[in-house]
Amino acid sequence: MKALLSLTMLLLTTFAFSTDQNPVSPLDFSGSEVIKMRVQSEKVPCGSGVMCFSVQKESSIGKDNWETLSESIEGFNYEAGFVYDITVKIERIATPGTDQYHFTYTLIEVISKQAD
Secondary structure (H helix, E strand, O other): OHHHHHHHHHHHHHHHHHOOOOOOOHHHOOOEEEEEEEEOOOOEEOOOOOEEEEEEEHHHOOOOOOEEEOOOEEOOOOOOOEEEEEEEEEEEOOOOOOOOOOEEEEEEEEEEEEEO
16 A cells, blocks of 8 residues: 555656646736747738738747737837847736737837848
8 A cells, every 4th residue: 555655646746747837828827928929021811801910939930830919919019021029928818808818918129120
C-alpha cells in the first residue's frame, strides 16, 4: 500500500512539473498578458463587410501563418501600406456583453513601422 501511494505521489508530482505553464493563446489565461505582434499592411475581410487586422503573434512572427484579429487595438493608429511590429497588452473581459469581445487589446509600443 505504501509503495502504491508513493508511486501515485511521484506520478502526480512529475505531471504537475511537466505541464506547460505558459499560455499558448489569449484564451488560456485570465487577467492580462503583454505580447509582441506583427500587423500586416492591409486589412482582410472577416465577415459581412467588416475589415480586420491580419496578425502574427509571438513565435508565429515571420512565418507563413496569419490569423484574423477582429478586435480593435486601443491607441494604435493603423495606416494601410505599412507592416507593424508592436507590443500589446491583452486583457480578458470577465463578463463581456453579448455584443462584446472577450478580450481588449491596448498598444504598449510600436517597435517598427515599415512600408510594404
